[in-house]
Amino acid sequence: MNFLDLIFPPRCGGCGREGVAWCDACAARVQPQPLATLNGMPLVAAGRLDGPLQQAIHTYKYRPRPGLASVLGELLWRATAASNLELAALTYIPLHPQRRRERGFNQAERLARALAGRLAVPLVGGLTRLRPTPAQVGLSQPERQVNMLGAFEWAATAPPPRGLALVDDVCTTGATLTAAAEAVARAGGSIGAFVVLARAQTLPALAVTLPGQSTCP
Numbered sequence: 001m002n003f004l005d006l007i008f009p010p011r012c013g014g015c016g017r018e019g020v021a022w023c024d025a026c027a028a029r030v031q032p033q034p035l036a037t038l039n040g041m042p043l044v045a046a047g048r049l050d051g052p053l054q055q056a057i058h059t060y061k062y063r064p065r066p067g068l069a070s071v072l073g074e075l076l077w078r079a080t081a082a083s084n085l086e087l088a089a090l091t092y093i094p095l096h097p098q099r100r101r102e103r104g105f106n107q108a109e110r111l112a113r114a115l116a117g118r119l120a121v122p123l124v125g126g127l128t129r130l131r132p133t134p135a136q137v138g139l140s141q142p143e144r145q146v147n148m149l150g151a152f153e154w155a156a157t158a159p160p161p162r163g164l165a166l167v168d169d170v171c172t173t174g175a176t177l178t179a180a181a182e183a184v185a186r187a188g189g190s191i192g193a194f195v196v197l198a199r200a201q202t203l204p205a206l207a208v209t210l211p212g213q214s215t216c217p
């Protein structure tokens with residue numbers, strides 16, 4: 001038990017039950033997602049953006065629950081392993097510096113760092129968010145795409161490698177992942193796969209379709 005456990009006793013990130021960071025009942029409600037595609041690239045998701053997983057991701061971002069980071073990292077790693085994709089290096093969706101200061105950490109970076117450790121591949125930082133984008137909630141897919149246009153830039157001195165896997169916590173319309181992938185491409189690299197904890201159930205036309213599979217916006 002670490003120090004924070006004494007201040008914040010473990011509580012399930014999905015349902016609030018005391019005693020564990022993630023209870024068996026919530027774990028059982030995460031439905032593994034088939035591999036989808038976004039803009040022609042594989043999209044790995046550990047589950048759907050609903051129920052306990054959605055709640056756990058929200059809790060992870062806004063409340064101090066030290067145990068939840070490893071739970072979600074484990075979910076992400078399992079989904080990645082099940083996809084059989086060979087990921088050579090990871091990068092992540094950045095927060096605008098102002099929001100990162102407010103939150104104290106970037107949830108996508110933490111997830112990517114944990115996954116990179118499990119996969120023993122490099123984590124390559126370089127994407128920056130050029131402006132604070134308004135919240136996407138409530139926007140249509142076209143509005144989200146406009147909202148995200150030019151939101152990212154690759155700011156590292158070294159250009160991004162090709163075939164990077166891009167990590168974020170959620171994929172709702174795919175607009176954020178798409179805008180970030182475009183920034184990587186502008187800098188001479190490429191995204192070879194997208195990896196998220198959860199994706200929305202209904203994914204617009206922009207994205208996904210392999211036979212028998214669904215789309216991620």
Ligand SMILES: [Zn+2]
Pocket residue numbers: 012013014015016017022023024025026027052
């Ligand atoms: Zn629970």
